[in-house]
Amino acid sequence: MYSKKIIQHFANPKFFGKIKNPDAVGKAGNPRCGDLLTLYLKVDKPTKKIKDIKFETLGCAAAIAASDMICELAKGKTLNKALKIGFQDVSKGLGALPPLKIHCAQLVTKALRDAIEKYKKEMVK
Numbered sequence: 477m478y479s480k481k482i483i484q485h486f487a488n489p490k491f492f493g494k495i496k497n498p499d500a501v502g503k504a505g506n507p508r509c510g511d512l513l514t515l516y517l518k519v520d521k522p523t524k525k526i527k528d529i530k531f532e533t534l535g536c537a538a539a540i541a542a543s544d545m546i547c548e549l550a551k552g553k554t555l556n557k558a559l560k561i562g563f564q565d566v567s568k569g570l571g572a573l574p575p576l577k578i579h580c581a582q583l584v585t586k587a588l589r590d591a592i593e594k595y596k597k598e599m600v601k
C-alpha cells in the first residue's frame with residue numbers, strides 16, 4: 477500500500493523534532509482520524525527564507541512521511557514560495573500517497589500555512 481519513499485520517510489524522518497525558540501509554530505489536526513501535527517520554523521529575516529524546519533506528528537505513517545516531505549520541500553524556500561507547496565507536491569514527493577491517505581498531505585500543508593501566516597502576522601505588529 478505504501479511506496480518505498482513513504483516507508484523511508486516514516487522510518488527515518490530527517491526533520492523530526494523541535495526547534496528551540498522558533499520564529500513560528502504551526503498546528504493542524506484532523507478530528508476524524510485524530511492526527512495532530514506541529515511544525516516549527518526558523519526564518520532568515522533579511523531573505524525571508526526558511527532556514528530551519530522541524531515537526532512533531534502524532535499520527536499515521538503517511539502523516540509522518542508527509543510531514544518529513546513538506547519539511548524537505550520547504551527548507552531553503554522563501555515564505556511566499558513555501559506557501560505555494562500543495563498537497564499534490566507532497567504526495568508526488570513521496571511517490572504518490574494512496575487515495576485514502578491524501579488527507580494526510582492536506583494536513584501537513586495546512587500546518588505549514590498556519591506557521592507562515594502566524595509568522596507574517598507577528599512581523600506586521
Ligand code: FES
Nearest residue numbers: 509511536539580
Ligand atoms: S490518517 Fe489522518 S492524517 Fe493520516
